[in-house]
Amino acid sequence: MMKYNLKYMLPFVAVLFTACNGNNNVEEAKQKNTLLFPKGNKNTTANFKGEVWVASLIEADSLTQTAVGNVTFEPGARSKWHMHPAGQILLVTNGVGYYQEKGKPKQILRKGDAVKCPPDVPHWHGASADTAFVQVAITGREKGPTVWLEAVSDDVYHNGDKE
Structure with a gap:
């Protein structure tokens, strides 16, 4: 020894x-x-489930009625169902996430993907269950603010079933 x-x-x-x-x-x-853009501040609203950070990159104003934000979702985090009267564009800058429009299958998103969310179409987006997800959200505000709807059920989040 x-x-x-x-x-x-x-x-x-x-x-x-x-x-x-x-x-x-x-x-x-x-x-x-x-990180392409700052992580921002931790979200404290009830419009998301899980840990989410938001950094406002461009505020909508009277000259440019488009807001641009960097949104970071920790694994398992997601938005509620919601819609944008003027539509939204998502640019995936890191990680793996999900996007689903009401009545359609869930899509898997990866770095480099871009999604065009049509005006007034309920949808949700967020991180996959085991990987963080970062997106740049470009949201038109000229037709009104985001309309927040119900929470995404765990069943829909995990299985991608239609609600």
Whole structure:
């Protein structure tokens, strides 16, 4: 049986811990560098289920009635059913997510995908169950604000069944 002198082992453990902790910092820096836009603030409204962050990139105003936002969904997070009177465009910048229009099958979205949400069509979108999802949402506001509807059931979210 080998005996180890604690006096000599403590510096080794300290160096090992520092090295491992340094790798976490490298990983965090890589993640920050892969974000195209800021993550924004944590959503506190009841219009989403799960952890969602929103960063307003462009506010709609009297000259440009289009809002642009970066939305980050943690795994399993999603919006409620909703619709946009002037429509919406989604640009997927990272991760894997879902998009579904009422009465149609759920679509899987991946980085690089683009979706055109027709005006006044109920739909929902969010992250897949095991992967975060980041989208840029471009929303026309000239015909009115987003109309929020009921929550997406767990059955619809997981199975993609029509509601």
